[in-house]
Structures are given as structure tokens and as C-alpha cells.
Amino acid sequence: MVKTSYMRLKGSQQFRQRLLLSTLSATPVIIEDIRPDDSWPGLRSHEISFLRLLEKITDDCVVEINETGTKLKYKPGVLMGGKHLMHDCGLSRSIGYFLEPLIVLGLFGKKPLMIRLKGITNDSKDPSVDTFRSTTFHMLKRFGVPSEGLNLKIESRGCPPQGGGEVVLSVPIIQNSLSAVTWIDEGMVKRIRGVTFSTRVSSQFEHSMRHAARGIFNRLLPDVNIETDHKSGPDAGSSPGYGISLVAETTSGCFISADTAVSYSRREDTDDIQDEEQEELTPPVDVGEQIASVLLGEVEQGGVVDSTHQGLLFLLCALCPQDVSKVRVGKLSPYAIETLRHIRDFLGIKFVIMPDPTTETVILKCVGCGLKNLSRKLS
Amino acid sequence: WKESLMERTVLRQTTNLMQLVYGKSTLKSTTSVAEEQGDGEDELSEDDDFFKPKGEGKKKLSEELDGDNVNVEDCSKLTNHTKLKKWKDQELIESIRDRFVTGDWSKAARRGQDSD
Structure with a gap:
């Protein structure tokens, strides 16, 4: 594929998804115009932190950021994984922000990933660590991820603004590839x-x-x-x-x-577009x-996953071997729609999207891109 | 009732969900999406507008995100809880009864088959 040419993207939207897909598909990217007009232009501290995290779990990746932080050049490396890693997630976003891409990246590493993450365990913006344990991991198992070695241990909790929480995440590697799913019965x-x-x-x-x-x-x-x-x-x-x-x-x-x-x-968040958060707690x-x-x-x-997990669901479907996956979801969330577009851009996979008017759900079908765990083969 | 109307209109539009998501359509409602591969700001703003009408007010959204939409916050969770239904209402509870094991099993089974 494209080795020397960079894929050009704009803006800070879907930052994690872009870098995740870039890493998995070995597509170097340039992201420009990252918040150029903000009073604090450029990358946010959690985004920098995510880049540092990528550097930790991959080998030979190159990150270049311009002076103002509005332009990023990222050349992905080989996913290594490894044990006893440590990362401070900072306080601008919670650990859930980092977990979402990390659990996918970990699957395609050379070695199983075990990493200690410090920061905020629960906030209102990102899925909480409890949700990962109760829901997200079950989803991964559907796609053939071994349940041994998939674990998230909450050692201490931390809330915004000061954080102080600590979790240990272990993600197993998949031996070859994920397995495609037909998952349209949401049950009762x-x-x-x-x-x-x-x-x-x-x-x-x-x-x-x-x-x-x-x-x-x-x-x-x-x-x-x-x-x-x-x-x-x-x-x-x-x-x-x-x-x-x-x-x-x-x-x-x-x-x-x-x-x-x-x-x-x-x-520090107050300059962001954010609802005026009342200091009076609910x-x-x-x-x-x-x-x-x-x-x-x-x-x-009436989907098989909730709206928060739609993006991850589509991503996993797209990463499957070249079999047909079929899933049912409720109303597509904006994040999921963006995910679908990025999957098309990076992996060249288009989903067939059919509404199901009788149940007011949406059925999506795709043929996976057949991503193999290449890092593992090298060993 | 307004919400259900909205939902119905949205459903009618879902026939071209493919085009909505991926663009490349000549239909009037999706012309704005058609060029979404040429990554300009305004096109994006328009489809963003288009996708969220059910969740939050169109106007409010475009105001909020206008000009800044390629820098939308990277967040998988929908945190808009303002339009929550009043689930204490008995009628509403009954309306999703069949999604629970305490509801009508045959209905649920049919629901599963219909869509296969």
C-alpha cells in the first residue's frame, strides 16, 4: 500500500479513530488544521497523551507536531504490546478515552498487552471503567477474542478534576484474526x-x-x-x-x-464548547x-449494542477476515457515522446499510478487510 | 407526539442511509453529503446538521458547531440527556414491555423473524 505518501486529514475530530486505523492499516497520516482558530490552538493535552501512549505500545513510529500543534504527522510503527507498561492519562479526559482505542490495538500486538493507566476512572464524557468490564469486553468475546487475559482491574478510582485513579488493563493478542459475526437478534x-x-x-x-x-x-x-x-x-x-x-x-x-x-x-476546560456546567452537583x-x-x-x-458501542462494533466488523458480518443497531450515532466514513477511507470497506422499518432499527453488513495479526508473525 | 413524528420522518429518509453515510448521491436531501470526500468545512457542517436532528435541535447545533465542526470533540458517548423521556410514565413503560422478558414472548419472536 501507500508507504511514502501520507493520507491528509483535517481537524481534530475522531482523533483516536484516525490514529487507530492509521496504525492498523499502516497508513501514515497528516492531520492539519487542528483547532486553528481556538484561543488555545492545536492539540489538547489528552491528544498528546494518546500519541505518547501509541509510542509506548508500538515500535518505530514517528510523530511530528508543528510549533503551534495544529499540524500532526504520524507514521505508524509495529504494534508491540508488552507487559508492565505504565501511562499517565492526564486529567483532561478520562481513562475510558484511552481504553477505547487501546483494547483494539492490543489485539493486534506482537505480545499481549498489560498496562497500568493512571488518571480519571469515571466521568460523564467517556465510558466508565465499569462499563468496559460489564459490556465492552463481552462484545470483544463475540468476535473471537479469548476471554483469558482480557481483564481490567480497578485499583483505585479517581474523579475529575484531580483524578488519582488507577487501573490495570490486560488485552490478549489474537492468534490469527477475529471471527466474523452474524449478530442481529437483540433478544429480550x-x-x-x-x-x-x-x-x-x-x-x-x-x-x-x-x-x-x-x-x-x-x-x-x-x-x-x-x-x-x-x-x-x-x-x-x-x-x-x-x-x-x-x-x-x-x-x-x-x-x-x-x-x-x-x-x-x-x-481548564472552560474554553471548550461545553455546556455551562453548574457547580451545584446533580x-x-x-x-x-x-x-x-x-x-x-x-x-x-433495539440494537445489539448501545449507541456508545456502535463505533467499536463497526470497527470490529471491518477488521474481521473476509467473511460477511451482519449486525443490528438502533439509530446511528454521529460518532458511529464518522467511524463508518473513516473505515471506508482507511480500509476501503463500505457497509451495506439497510433500515428495518418494522423495528425501527438499522442492519449493517460488510465483508471484513481480513486484517491478520501481522506483528505476531514477525516473531 | 412531536418526537414520534420526527422519528417517522427520519425513518422515511433512512431509505437512503447508504448515501447519507457515504455520500455519492444525487438526491436532493443528500447533495450536501455528496462531496464529503473533498474535506471542506461547510459540507461537514451540513451533514452534521442533518444527522442530529432527532437528538438535538438543529439550530442550536449549527450555532454551536458552525465553523468549528471539523474539530468536533472526539467522544463516543452521546451525552445529550436533555430530551430524556419520562420513564416513570406507566404508558411509556408498557410501550417497551415487550423488549423485556416480562413482556409478550411471541411478539418478540416475531420481531426477530420479520427482519431475518
């Missing part, structure tokens, strides 16, 4: 599981969230079990916060998740009700 919700957490606040907050969420579910389903995970002392990170992660399991083995966390906002009862509603909304959509 048979149980709802979840976990609440609280750091540096009373554990009473958790009971309120739990109670409120249960109140909504119990009219639909008796089998609701929400655990609590109260952290105190050094395990609780440096900032107060509380939150909840819920997952609905269906009869056909689908996992639909929703999560959120509440804590005081980050100070009461736990409202948080519980809100997230239960989000979950029911996701269930109502």
Missing part, C-alpha cells in the same frame, strides 16, 4: 446489573442512586441487581464524586449499557433516575 432484556461508586463522599449517595434506578426498573423486571463500590482513603483518588454504570443483559446475550458520573468540573436521586432512563432509551432503540 432478562436482567439488569450495575454498579455504583462513590469517592470521598458518603456511601449514602450510592444507596440513593441505586434506589432511584431500581424504582424505575422494577416495574418492568424483578431481576435488578446493582452493587455498590464505596471507596475511601487512598483508593478514592483525589476528588469527590459519585456515579453509576448499568447494563441490561438480554436473552440472546447482548449487553446494553449506560453510565454517568458526577463531580466538580475541570477548570443530586444522586436524579442521577439514578436519569441513567435508568438513558438505559431504557437504549433498550428501546
Whole structure:
């Protein structure tokens, strides 16, 4: 493929997805016009941090950034993986931001990946570490990822703005390639599981969230079990916060998740386009009700995954061997649509997208690009 | 009820979902997407507008993202919780009853078959 020529892209959107696909498809990229008109132009600290992380898990990759940080040149290297790695994710985005691409990259490494990540474990922007354990990992298993070695250990939790959480992620490598799926039966919700957490606040907050969420579910389903995970002392990170992660399991083995966390906002973020975050925290009862509603909304959509996981689902389908994958999702999220476009640009794969009017869902079909774990072969 | 109307219109448009996502269409509604490979800002803004009408107000969105849309925040989670339905409402609860094991199993089975 293109070895010397760079693929040219613009803007900071889908930053992780672009670098991920660039790495997997060995396509060097140049990204220009990264926030040129912002009062703080160029790459954000979490994006720099992600580049550093890529340097850690790959060999021989080249990253060049211009003075203002508005232009990035990235030449991917060979995915190495490896044990006992450590990365400080910083405080501008949570660990979930890094986990999303990392769990895919890890699969195609030379050695299994084991990395300790420090930073924010739970916030409202990115999927929480609990959701990765309860939902995302199950999705990976569908695609033939071995369940041994796939693990995420939460050693301590950290909320914004100060963080202080720590997790250890292990991702196995796939021996050859993923396996294609036909995954269109979303089934019926048979149980709802979840976990609440609280750091540096009373554990009473958790009971309120739990109670409120249960109140909504119990009219639909008796089998609701929400655990609590109260952290105190050094395990609780440096900032107060509380939150909840819920997952609905269906009869056909689908996992639909929703999560959120509440804590005081980050100070530096204020120049971003962001809703004016009130410093008054949402009461736990409202948080519980809100997230239960989000979950029911996701269930109502009727896909095999929730809207947060659509992008990952399509990505995994595209990385499969040259077999047909068929999946059903609810309304396409903007992030998923961008993902589909990037998959086309990098891997040359177009999905066949068919709406299913009777159930108001969308069925997508594609033939995988047949990505093999090439790094492994070298060894 | 407004929302359901919106949903229905969106559904009607889904016949050309392929073109929506990938562009290359001559249909009126998707002309803006057609050139999305030529990575200009304005085209992107237009399809972004187009994709989100159900989730959030069109106007608000274009204002928010105008001119800055190639730098949309990289976030897989939809954090727009403003239009949450009131799930405490009994009717609404009944409307998704069949998505749960406590609902009508035969209906659910049919649902699965219809789409196969």
C-alpha cells in the first residue's frame, strides 16, 4: 500500500479513530488544521497523551507536531504490546478515552498487552471503567477474542478534576484474526446489573442512586441487581464524586449499557464548547433516575449494542477476515457515522446499510478487510 | 407526539442511509453529503446538521458547531440527556414491555423473524 505518501486529514475530530486505523492499516497520516482558530490552538493535552501512549505500545513510529500543534504527522510503527507498561492519562479526559482505542490495538500486538493507566476512572464524557468490564469486553468475546487475559482491574478510582485513579488493563493478542459475526437478534432484556461508586463522599449517595434506578426498573423486571463500590482513603483518588454504570443483559446475550458520573468540573476546560456546567452537583436521586432512563432509551432503540458501542462494533466488523458480518443497531450515532466514513477511507470497506422499518432499527453488513495479526508473525 | 413524528420522518429518509453515510448521491436531501470526500468545512457542517436532528435541535447545533465542526470533540458517548423521556410514565413503560422478558414472548419472536 501507500508507504511514502501520507493520507491528509483535517481537524481534530475522531482523533483516536484516525490514529487507530492509521496504525492498523499502516497508513501514515497528516492531520492539519487542528483547532486553528481556538484561543488555545492545536492539540489538547489528552491528544498528546494518546500519541505518547501509541509510542509506548508500538515500535518505530514517528510523530511530528508543528510549533503551534495544529499540524500532526504520524507514521505508524509495529504494534508491540508488552507487559508492565505504565501511562499517565492526564486529567483532561478520562481513562475510558484511552481504553477505547487501546483494547483494539492490543489485539493486534506482537505480545499481549498489560498496562497500568493512571488518571480519571469515571466521568460523564467517556465510558466508565465499569462499563468496559460489564459490556465492552463481552462484545470483544463475540468476535473471537479469548476471554483469558482480557481483564481490567480497578485499583483505585479517581474523579475529575484531580483524578488519582488507577487501573490495570490486560488485552490478549489474537492468534490469527477475529471471527466474523452474524449478530442481529437483540433478544429480550432478562436482567439488569450495575454498579455504583462513590469517592470521598458518603456511601449514602450510592444507596440513593441505586434506589432511584431500581424504582424505575422494577416495574418492568424483578431481576435488578446493582452493587455498590464505596471507596475511601487512598483508593478514592483525589476528588469527590459519585456515579453509576448499568447494563441490561438480554436473552440472546447482548449487553446494553449506560453510565454517568458526577463531580466538580475541570477548570481548564472552560474554553471548550461545553455546556455551562453548574457547580451545584446533580443530586444522586436524579442521577439514578436519569441513567435508568438513558438505559431504557437504549433498550428501546433495539440494537445489539448501545449507541456508545456502535463505533467499536463497526470497527470490529471491518477488521474481521473476509467473511460477511451482519449486525443490528438502533439509530446511528454521529460518532458511529464518522467511524463508518473513516473505515471506508482507511480500509476501503463500505457497509451495506439497510433500515428495518418494522423495528425501527438499522442492519449493517460488510465483508471484513481480513486484517491478520501481522506483528505476531514477525516473531 | 412531536418526537414520534420526527422519528417517522427520519425513518422515511433512512431509505437512503447508504448515501447519507457515504455520500455519492444525487438526491436532493443528500447533495450536501455528496462531496464529503473533498474535506471542506461547510459540507461537514451540513451533514452534521442533518444527522442530529432527532437528538438535538438543529439550530442550536449549527450555532454551536458552525465553523468549528471539523474539530468536533472526539467522544463516543452521546451525552445529550436533555430530551430524556419520562420513564416513570406507566404508558411509556408498557410501550417497551415487550423488549423485556416480562413482556409478550411471541411478539418478540416475531420481531426477530420479520427482519431475518
